[in-house]
Amino acid sequence: DQQVKQNSPSLSVQEGRISILNCDYTNSMFDYFLWYKKYPAEGPTFLISISSIKDKNEDGRFTVFLNKSAKHLSLHIVPSQPGDSAVYFCAAALGAQKLVFGQGTRLTINP
């Protein structure tokens, strides 16, 4: 049972435009959400997070939106840059329990 789903395996965006990565979850008890970025042959690095008591969190070019009623999370990157090309994982946490990760979305930024 996949509790966190990223339904788009890949996404291609032109440099300078907005990239929107989506994530859906099934457990309404999740109280914290995170996005990780991963380059090939490297470990994931933390990008941005949001608590379930908020609906938006912004950090520079990155904004995460949370729609609790729809159980939907999205990451916006504006403007997209070539260095943003990577695999992005969303993850959800329930209290102090271990994180549950989505399958990942490969983002490619085209010049």
Added chain:
Amino acid sequence: DGGITQSPKYLFRKEGQNVTLSCEQNLNHDAMYWYRQDPGQGLRLIYYSQIVNDFQKGDIAEGYSVSREKKESFPLTVTSAQKNPTAFYLCASSIPGRKGYTFGSGTRLTVV
């Protein structure tokens, strides 16, 4: 600088041999985790440990074993019982009760 060290970066083994992947952290984190990444399947949890001398199975523990004798170390053994051991293995650590993990740089295991 604090961090997680996984070694080696690349590992080759013959089929039927056990192999141990190293994971060491100097972040003073209590919890440690092992994940496996396969193309199109995201990160799947193998084992995790929230305290020294204690660990629990994750979603895909069959064919793997771990130990947690020291806070800093959480080695993973891939046994000959693991049917498809070729993969990219990631170790992570965290402070229980705090969100977010710190990941190592991974070990790519290839079994031939």
